[in-house]
Amino acid sequence: MNKLNRYFNSIMSNQKEIKPAYRTENIKYAVRDIVVLANQAAKSGKEMLYLNIGDPNLFDFITPRHIIETTFKAMLENKNGYAPSSGITEAVKAVELEAEKKNIINVQDVFITTGASEAIDICLTALVNEGENILTPTPGYPLYTAVASKLRMMENPYYLDEKDNWQPDIDDIKSKINKNTRGIILINPNNPTGSLYKADTLQKIVELALEHNLIIFADEIYDKLLFDEKNHISIASLNKDVSCVTFGGLSKNYFVPGFRIGWGIVSGNYSILKNYIEAINKILRARLSANHPEQYAIKTALQEDQSHLIEAKKKLTLRRDITVKMLNSIPGISCVKPEGAFYAFPRLHMEQNDSHFVSELIKETGVVVVPGSGFGQIPGTQHFRVAFLPNEETLKKAYTSIGNFYLKYLEKFAGAAAIK
């Protein structure tokens, strides 16, 4: 052994396992975690039916051509350098106009981000100190709990009421506000339940926010995907003084989740918000900018032809109706009718835990859904989430399989009498 080899051998013995930070311990993203199981089942040659992912482009929803053309043109024009940290002027103005259309009053700042995901991360990071808390909807979108975990923020889940079409439970919210509560998150239309919030529910939340000096984080990423001629109400439109950050983006409404374009709209009273807005902008500057050429798609998407939405809502309404009808016809499953987005959150009336149910379902049938525990739920209740993006034939096949499987599952693991 030469001298150099001996030297390397001696320093290699100093190596120890690299320990990840504690803050990653509680980060879970059930929607993607389930894919590992699905891949194993797919390897065995089973036909797979994917109802787990909220990516419209994996199904028959195609990016409108004019949105691609604007982006391509920007790329050809060499708009490929960094953009301003808050976003290009044209995009910021388009989002301001969108806020006006949504009757959001007292807009104090608008910024463009790498998906709504980045806006959510930045806005919570700019607000919450270790040990403080934000009221987080349960069930809700797992990114919020992942960011909370990263910030070592205390979890403060509030429940959505399944008996009231998954509206936020106002009494539960009231009971959970404490001296360390800084804000409340609302996802409307909701992921994973597909519920749309009523004006009086929103009004009560505004009153609580004003009374307790909370910021409302309104995640409205699905606001154009509504069924049955329903209208969307932006909570920020209800009161000019309430502090609010409204999150939006192109991913879902315009079928470009891979563009990674989102935004935040800060509204309310400037004197109350000014330091917070500066904190957000410090982070925006430090991370340079969101994707540049894709920002040109914002004005085109928001202001030009919207006909893709008419088609999409037609398809989704049909798929929503099949989902609700077929799931409710299975003994021991109930499903509240979604009014927006493309998710349903059916309840399994059984004692077994839903993660076990879902892993057995994937192995036995190839139908991939996400366990309710991945989104949070009232302890003792069991659910799963479906994304009803696949075509009608696939959905019918999947729900027939779920029905047949559920009965066998209960017989095997609990006895059919176990249906609650």
Ligand SMILES: Cc1ncc(COP(=O)(O)O)c(C=O)c1O
């Ligand atoms: C409620 C909700 N908010 C935010 C996001 C992320 O959006 P974006 O693609 O703009 O980061 C999703 C994605 O599924 C979502 O469901």
